[in-house]
Amino acid sequence: MKIDRITCRVVDFPLDREFHPAWARGRNQPNLLMVLIEVDTDDGLTGIGAAHAGLEAAVTIERFVAPYFIGQDPMHVESLVPVLRDTEILGAPVYCMETTLWDIVGKAAGLPVARLWGGYSDRVIAYCATAEVRSPAQRVEDVKRMLDEGYRAVKFRFHLPDPLEDLKVVEAVRAAVGCACGGSRNLSPATTTTGCAASATGWTRSRSPAARTTTACTSSSC
Incomplete structure (x- = not known):
């Protein structure tokens, strides 16, 4: 199994009121940016992930991660993660792309990733x-x-x-x-850490009343 395509969409959701996040004192955040990513394989499986990030994450992965991922076996997560760690020095949350790899692993095995990691419960507290x-x-x-x-x-x-x-x-x-x-x-x-990043090549922009979406084209030669 090989990775043959990476697709990224940056979605911009306008907020309906002022939002002052605790992690950015004095700042009013007017929107919520999310990066949605799909990693396709030549076996027909697709790994899906998302991150609270913008164009900088997609561009960073396009230039410094995608060239190493295209053509690689997504099941070899341990061998691909160092690429993400090395790229983190640039500041974008590229580490979250690991989620897409585990999604592929779980789909290939026909099991939830939590079960592959030894989990026994199929319920979590929301x-x-x-x-x-x-x-x-x-x-x-x-x-x-x-x-x-x-x-x-x-x-x-x-x-x-x-x-x-x-x-x-x-x-x-x-x-x-x-x-x-x-x-x-x-x-x-409760505490949590979430997210994943995305990469792609080329950009087009579309808009809708609910969200502004920047969509990256798909490519087999990132």
């Missing part, structure tokens, strides 16, 4: 991730709404100048809804 810095009262209101929507876990974002003020948010939420170790409604902390 959690709701917060993104903005909020006051204790606002966060309590947020968490109550999330629990009403069926979530059993919440991921908090903390970036206040004084860490003691961050702790007040946790204390307020626990007092209002309980915590994983007790309380009338269980609430457990």
Whole structure:
């Protein structure tokens, strides 16, 4: 099995209100950029992944990753990952392209990747991730709404100048809804790392009311 084509789409979703991410103080983020990637093989399998990134990720992989991936066996993940690690010095989240390789491995084996890695459960707790810095009262209101929507876990974002003020948010939420170790409604902390990157050659742009999409052409000779 060989990789014979890599396709990338950069999707730009406008947000309907101001968004001030906790990881970028003072910044209003007007949109959400996502890179969607498909890695096709000569056996007809396609690995799919995505990353919170823009054109810089696609261009970086086009120039520094795709030339090494085209023609390689996607099942040899361990031999391809060093290419991604070497490219990370450029700053773009190219490491996330590894997800597309594991997607192909799982499809070739006919098993979920989690099962290939030794996992035994086919269920995970869905959690709701917060993104903005909020006051204790606002966060309590947020968490109550999330629990009403069926979530059993919440991921908090903390970036206040004084860490003691961050702790007040946790204390307020626990007092209002309980915590994983007790309380009338269980609430457990959650953390995660997600994403994957994409590459392609050539770009065209299309627009729609819901999202602006930059689509890369497909190529067998990146």
